[in-house]
Amino acid sequence: DAKTTQPNSMESNEEEPVHLPCNHSTISGTDYIHWYRQLPSQGPEYVIHGLTSNVNNRMASLAIAEDRKSSTLILHRATLRDAAVYYCILRGDSGNTPLVFGKGTRLSVIA
């Protein structure tokens, strides 16, 4: 599986936007970029995924670089409940494969 690189930790003020970066320079043409987050004492939660175009949903936005070697998860307005570990994961388009987790980024939100 292609590897992703994320900062170990980030900090944000409440009600401000958060941009979580992810580098995936060895991404293949058929790899989707998935983001999950794990809140304290919970299992991982799906956030968003995309292939080439930017994606938006009720939780977040995903901005994908034109060369697909990096992406950014955007939380438009951080709340205390967004404090979690965020994982950027590559997964082939065919499905039928598990997610391979890296260390992720631990996001702290300050009131």
Add this chain to the structure above:
Amino acid sequence: SAVISQKPSRDICQRGTSLTIQCQVDSQVTMMFWYRQQPGQSLTLIATANQGSEATYESGFVIDKFPISRPNLTFSTLTVSNMSPEDSSIYLCSVEDTGAGNTIYFGEGSWLTVV
């Protein structure tokens, strides 16, 4: 999205004993996966469990230590055998929901402490 229930949610186990974790899904799924998350660490894949076939284990995990059953499309069990304190972890069940674009969903985890 698939809803996943795991039992037990938490347990304290004696060294040398075995514990079976159950994973129940509210819809039929082909692909199920079991993960381990050691304290302060990320998730590590233990095995893939498909109905009707033996589980496929990742490097470092063996069937004798982590036997898995997958009797139907909505249920699976993971047994942690002959436990030691090093097995103290969160064990997570996950499924691929083909009805939701092959998105993978996770249970809340089973928190095991071995004393």
